[in-house]
Amino acid sequence: MSENCRQLRYLSLLSEKYPTVAAAASEIIKIEAALRLPKETEHFMSDLHGENEAFIHILNNASGYIREKIDIVFAGELTQKERADLSTLIYYPEEKLPVLKAAQTDLEQWYHHTLLRLINLCRFVSSKHTRAHVRKCLPAGCAYVLDELLHAHFEDHDKKLYYGAIVDSIIAYHRADAYILRFCELIKRLAVDRLHIVGDLFDRGPRPDLILERLAEHHDVDIQWGNHDTVWMGAAAGSPICILTVLKTTLAYNNTDTIEHGYGISLRELDHLAQESYENSSVERWMPKGDQRNHSTKEALRRAAQMHKAVTVMMLKAEAEVIARNPDFQMQGRDYLNHIDYAKGTVRCGGKEYPLLDCDFPTVDPEHPTRMTEREQEVIRDLIRNFRESQLLQKHVQFLYSVGSVYKVTNGNLLYHGAVPMTAEGDFAEETFEGKRYAGKALFDYCDRRARQGFFAPEGSPRRQAGQDFLWYLWCGRLSPIYGRSAMTTFERLYIADKETHKEIKDPYYTLIQKEETADRILREFGLDQKHSHIINGHVPVRAVEGESPVKGNGKVVVIDGGFCRAYHEKTGIAGYTLVYNSRGLLLRTHQPFESAAKAVEEDEDITSSREYIYTAPVRLLVKDTDAGKEKRELIEDLRQLVKAYQTGELRENAQQ
16 A cells, blocks of 8 residues: 555544534644643652552642642732641642631631632642643532633633632532532643552552552553562562562561551461461561561560561572573572571571571471472462452553553653663663563663563463563562662571671672763663753662752763651651752652641641752753643644645535544
8 A cells, every 4th residue: 555545544543533624724723832831831740659548648739830839829918827738638628628617617618718718729739731631630510610710811800709609509509528628629630631650659658558549540640660669560460479579678667557458468377377387486587677666565566577487488499499480680609598507507698607596497398499288379369369359459550561560761761760871981771681682772761661571471371470580680680670689688688697698789880870971871872852851760869867868960861769668767868859850840749747637637648748840841841842832733734735635626624523
């Protein structure tokens, strides 16, 4: 088929939507107007690690954007307390509304003032959007009234009188609560157009499942997988090594709420095994890390420690199996159960012999150290069934696959969680998998394909098992682009006293990325213009308390892992970074710790944040400057060709359609 024929066929399909010259021309005019609006606001977050309350609060306040707009709109009109009440109402409308209502002496007047304030604020934050876009965001059932309130013109009538009449009717018909709730949600919806999560939703913090539930409801979100995400993805797929790894981390932080109450996965059989095998064992080294939010009894902590020890030994056995069947992973020597002298109580590590800190291996046969006992096999089968049958976990992991990837290129920015593996000389490090060599972007693309294979390849197939093994490799592999360290020294930290063995050497990337030329090289590799593009990175917490800056590579790289998880606050000195990309440029926000949603509702506590523009666009960015703008311009060109086809008679208009 000739190119002209293909083009005419495409235009014929397009004509079904735009059947006349007038229809096509109207669409061109509408798109050209939209191209001149300010670019969408993008919100970047990273390394949430289960901190659901802090995440939801920052999502609700749009990294401080909503409070800033309230201060602009109501400066001089409302007191600081009134502005704080209004902010909290918008963040937590269902929780704050009853509190505010209970404090009123004249509820009808309060309704009147609150609705008018929400209307004014909503008009302000919607001003950068087309009316068509705002209409799409309006909730069903009251869309017409909200549309009138937001887009009414007042050339011919009094604004206060018009608004007042509608608001009075809303109050009179007992619809005030419903409209307040809908305005609050609409303001949050319009404040941020797109959300990017740069990896690591799981582990350490209390409820990653609640974070994923909230993300699944978001209007426009993408996720770049972190290594804590891929191991959960493997666990949901039924990989024994990934399940055991997930449970080892969960028990180390005593976060069994996520497993048992969030995902409905029973740990009863594992608990029984742990009590049977480690009833008389010392588990001091296996006690969970402290978190003041966990109010566990001493007995509960001991049982968690017993399970932690039991699952760690099972994990080490499974690791040895995966390492043996995947020589490509280059992890030989890390199958430590094969390198223990059980009689002497020593282990060989890095060419040296070290005494073991714990020589108690009741489930290990020294003649066959990596062989699971029958009881362990039963427990693993039970766990696989529970992970596979958890409907919520399956839903969340399918969501991670549907909106997620190893990396993303969007609006001139390159997003990834870990590192682009590099050599000390600054070249992209090569790695061989399945007989082929990969480096740079090709390695990222290969990792993405193989990660999907672990979940979607046919049940029982070699490809599915290979993909699941690879999901574990992404968690801890030497050249995994989302791990970025020489090794994960879990065994060494538990069993060897010499801290030199505990070191996890960072990929040369983390030193080289300080240089602008490294950032430029990476951006070129992924097809980006180096002048105005940026790398947005997570994974390694920035130690702000020690003076480390999140901005590297002469402004080309922004590392937004600032220690969102409470377990990192001491190391970083802050409670995380978020990044906002609006029409003016890139705005970095530094956040201080957040106590709780309950305190936010009761006392109007907000997260204290500071802001800094780390990149200011040479001119204000418009929709036409974005990826969506490029697609719109391409559609305009297609519509022009359609108009030409109508005018030349190649296609016939259908005015009756």
